[in-house]
Amino acid sequence: MNTPTFACCALVLSAALLSTTTVASPLADRLERPSRLTAKAQYAPLIDVQRVGDQLVMVGADGHILSRKADGRVEQAKVPVDLLLTAVHFVDDRQGWAVGHDGVVLHSDDAGASWTPQLDGRTINALMLEWAQSEVERLQAAPTVDEQALESARFALDDISAGAEAGPARPLLDVWFRNAREGWVVGAYGAVLHTTDGGNTWTIVASLDNPDRLHLNSVLGLANGDLLIAGEGGRLYRQSAGHWQPAQVLTPASLYKLTQLRDGQVLAMGFGGALFSSQDDGQHWQAATLPSATSLYGAEQLADNSVLLTGQAGLLHSKDLQHFRILQPRNKAVWLGAAALPDGALALVGNRGLRLLGREEIQEYLR
Structure with a gap:
């Protein structure tokens, strides 16, 4: 099989x-x-x-x-x-x-x-x-x-x-x-x-x-x-x-x-809402x-240094990795990864394939 x-x-x-x-x-x-x-x-x-x-x-x-x-x-x-x-x-x-x-x-x-x-x-x-x-x-x-x-x-x-x-x-x-x-x-x-x-x-x-x-x-x-x-x-x-x-x-x-941010901080994430950070x-x-307690599958650091986490229940956004907002694009999906584009747009991949969020759409979600 x-x-x-x-x-x-x-x-x-x-x-x-x-x-x-x-x-x-x-x-x-x-x-x-x-x-x-x-x-x-x-x-x-x-x-x-x-x-x-x-x-x-x-x-x-x-x-x-x-x-x-x-x-x-x-x-x-x-x-x-x-x-x-x-x-x-x-x-x-x-x-x-x-x-x-x-x-x-x-x-x-x-x-x-x-x-x-x-x-x-x-x-x-x-x-x-x-x-x-x-x-x-x-x-x-x-x-x-x-x-x-x-x-x-x-x-x-x-x-x-x-x-x-x-x-x-x-x-x-x-x-x-x-x-x-x-x-x-x-x-x-x-x-x-x-x-x-x-x-x-x-x-x-x-x-x-x-x-x-x-x-x-x-x-x-x-x-x-x-x-x-x-x-x-x-x-x-x-x-x-x-x-x-x-x-x-x-x-x-x-x-x-696992992912490393621009300031050297390392993130480890996984099932059941597991998210850990290391400064050393x-x-x-x-x-x-x-x-x-949503499962997390990936992370992408945006141009403003905030972090977008991809997961089972949509997206989590944080500016300080202490406070988080749940975001869910209109076509709900399990998002496994994300990549920021040079024009400020964001590409998401998951069980429904590729989804592109334009810069204006992202700003609307992050307000």
């Missing part, structure tokens, strides 16, 4: 948005079947959006990748896979990556006009099996055998082997690149992979404090060089000076998105009190 069936918060969200892909087909087919071009792509579910130069790049259901040009035209790129894409990240006006279900990583070097595959769940399965087998062998060969660690490694090997039998069904949920060479992807069952050659080769990152292999939903590099990863069970992981710190648990609810690059966090 094309609809996911396991209970990761981000995966459940994706499944809820997908109502158009219910025809059964072998998992591998989606990695080999190009996305279908359709004039209705901008109205289908879109999961993530990023402003790239003077245009927008959006990803979503059925392998759709769309570009909205400065003149308002929306073009659909030719994409080599037909599956849910969950995140997109460009490091400059040309180099970008998109990730999605079945462990797919796609790369573009022409501002999103065309895309080539760099990784998929079959390769991830092989990398994970290789890592798990080497970990068992390393522990067995140690002068003093740590029986508990060896038992855990054997369990991981069995678990990864069983997962590999299901095929390339390892959803990736977020991607972030420091530059055109070094980047990370994260996803279901604690998957973290790292590349230092622009995505041509990848290695498994196994040094997080995540023995239960909880799902990881968001990855973000900070201005000071630290790396943050957030996910299931409110867990947050921070790599500083090349070393992973012990996991922090901010909330019982799952964290869905993720070392310490403060919880915000929201007017409702």
Whole structure:
């Protein structure tokens, strides 16, 4: 089935948005079947959006990748896979990556006009099996055998082997690149992979404090060089000076998105109205009190430095991250992301596709 069936918060969200892909087909087919071009792509579910130069790049259901040009035209790129894409990240006006279900990583070097595959769940399965087998062998060969660690490694090997039998069904949920060479992807069952050659080769990152292999939903590099990863069970992981710190648990609810504001403040948000801010690059966090327990999926800082949060119940706007106003555009939808445009307009993406709010309309909402 094309609809996911396991209970990761981000995966459940994706499944809820997908109502158009219910025809059964072998998992591998989606990695080999190009996305279908359709004039209705901008109205289908879109999961993530990023402003790239003077245009927008959006990803979503059925392998759709769309570009909205400065003149308002929306073009659909030719994409080599037909599956849910969950995140997109460009490091400059040309180099970008998109990730999605079945462990797919796609790369573009022409501002999103065309895309080539760099990784998929079959390769991830092989990398994970290789890592798990080497970990068992390393522990067995140690002068003093740590029986508990060896038992855990054997369990991981069995678990990864069983997962590999299901095929390339390892959803990736977020991607972030420091530059055109070094980047990370994260996803279901604690998957973290790292590349230092622009995505041509990848290695498994196994040094997080995540023995239960909880799902990881968001990855973000900070201005000071630290790396943050957030996910299931409110867990947050921070790599500083090349070393992973012990996991922090901010909330019982799952964290869905990380973002850094212009002043360096970091936000972590997620299900059940979870919103946390950090003034010291993720070392310490403060919880915000929201007017409702709506789930939050994204954030965009506007030109006046106020923050717009996207979520299950519409939009939340705040000038100080202490007081919030609930906004709901006329066509109600689940909004997953937003991107401000140079002319002051705002693009929203969600379960109903792309929605544009003009500058005057935004001012009307914010009065």
